[in-house]
Amino acid sequence: MSERTFTPALGRVTAPTGFYDFAISLTRERLWRGLLAAHAAPRPGDVIVDVGCGTGSQAALLHRMEPRATVIGVDPDPGVLAVARRKSGGPQWRAGMGDELAELLGEGSATTVLSSLVLHQCPVPMKRAILASMLAVLRPGGKVVIADFGLQRTALMRAAFRIVQFADGKRDTQPNADGILPRLMVEAGFADVREADVVSTVNGSISIYVGRRSGSTADGVSPSISRS
Numbered sequence: 001m002s003e004r005t006f007t008p009a010l011g012r013v014t015a016p017t018g019f020y021d022f023a024i025s026l027t028r029e030r031l032w033r034g035l036l037a038a039h040a041a042p043r044p045g046d047v048i049v050d051v052g053c054g055t056g057s058q059a060a061l062l063h064r065m066e067p068r069a070t071v072i073g074v075d076p077d078p079g080v081l082a083v084a085r086r087k088s089g090g091p092q093w094r095a096g097m098g099d100e101l102a103e104l105l106g107e108g109s110a111t112t113v114l115s116s117l118v119l120h121q122c123p124v125p126m127k128r129a130i131l132a133s134m135l136a137v138l139r140p141g142g143k144v145v146i147a148d149f150g151l152q153r154t155a156l157m158r159a160a161f162r163i164v165q166f167a168d169g170k171r172d173t174q175p176n177a178d179g180i181l182p183r184l185m186v187e188a189g190f191a192d193v194r195e196a197d198v199v200s201t202v203n204g205s206i207s208i209y210v211g212r213r214s215g216s217t218a219d220g221v222s223p224s225i226s227r228s
Contacts, residue, residue, distance in 0.1 A: 032199045032206045033058055036116060036147040039196055039210050042066035046111045049074060049137060051098045051130065052118035056084025056091065063090035074104065099129035101137040108139045116147040117206075120176040121168045124184075127175070131188035140215030144190055150198070150207030151179030161204030177204070185211050 042048055042062050046069040050059040053073030063071045071091040075081050081093050096104040098118065113134045119127050134144055152158040158177065165173045185193045190211035197208040 029057075032147050032197075032201075032208065033061060033116070035197045035199070035208050036114060036145055037061050037065060039145045039208060040112050040114055040143070042069040042071070042112070044068035046070070047109060048072070048112045048114065049101065049105065049110045050091075051101065051113060051115040051134060053084060053091075053093070054080050054117075056080075056087045056093070058114070058116050059084070059091040060088035063088060072105065072110075074098065074101065099126065099133045101133040105137055107136050110137050110142060111139060112143045112145065113138055114145040114147075118148065119146065119181060120149045120164065120173050123172050124175055124180070127181075127184055128188065131184055131190070135189050135213055138213040140213055142213045144185070144209075144211045144213070146181065146185075146209045147206055148181065148209075149173065149176045149204050150181055150195065150209070152177040152204055157200060157205045160202060163203040181207070181209055185209060189213070 036058065040048060040062060042065050044066060046066070048059075048062055048069055048071045050062070050071065050073045053059050053075045054077075056073050059071050059073040062069065067090065072094060073081075073084055073091050074094045074096050075084070076095060076097050078095060081095060084091075084093055094104060098115070101113070115130075115134075119130065122130065138144065149161065149164060152161045161173070161177055165177075182193050182195060191214045193209065193211040195207050196210045199206045199208075
């Protein structure tokens with residue numbers, strides 16, 4: 001695991017780790033998590049990597065949807081991973097940074113990679129690095145699904161998004177609000193990138209972005225996960 005610093009789940013807000021789930025519940029969490037899971041569409045035998053899994057809500061949901069899939073939650077924060085382990089024993093939990101997925105799990109090892117409410121907290125260079133890492137860990141033909149604050153289209157949503165900017169800082173969050181994520185996904189090498197859904201919340205709109213790694217499984221390596 002990298003020794004570099006990372007942004008905590010609640011950004012600059014000082015609060016117990018357990019408060020995170022309550023705070024996220026105010027964002028119409030059940031709706032956008034359900035949409036993210038629907039687009040991920042787990043199947044038996046899939047290897048699904050949840051990047052920046054936090055307290056494990058999304059990974060646990062995917063495991064409940066398809067117990068025969070391998071779901072791996074990755075996060076650099078040992079505190080939130082401890083909560084995730086208590087929440088669900090179904091997924092695997094790994095400590096690691098989002099820009100080191102290939103080193104942690106193996107290049108071309110995942111059928112699906114996803115993240116939720118991670119990239120808006122990162123500087124643009126780190127957004128790029130995490131997206132490149134997501135592409136590297138996907139097998140050819142694999143799918144990416146991202147739920148995060150995206151383009152804030154209305155004055156109401158831009159005003160609501162100030163809550164997020166207070167917590168996470170304007171410098172890192174403003175590119176998301178300006179709609180940068182689809183372009184960064186394309187620049188990272190993802191194909192068929194689109195904004196599949198938009199959910200308005202009390203602190204801005206959350207977009208669901210989907211894409212895929214070009215090619216077919218036959219073009220790449222067989223999926224495998226390195227064990228630690």
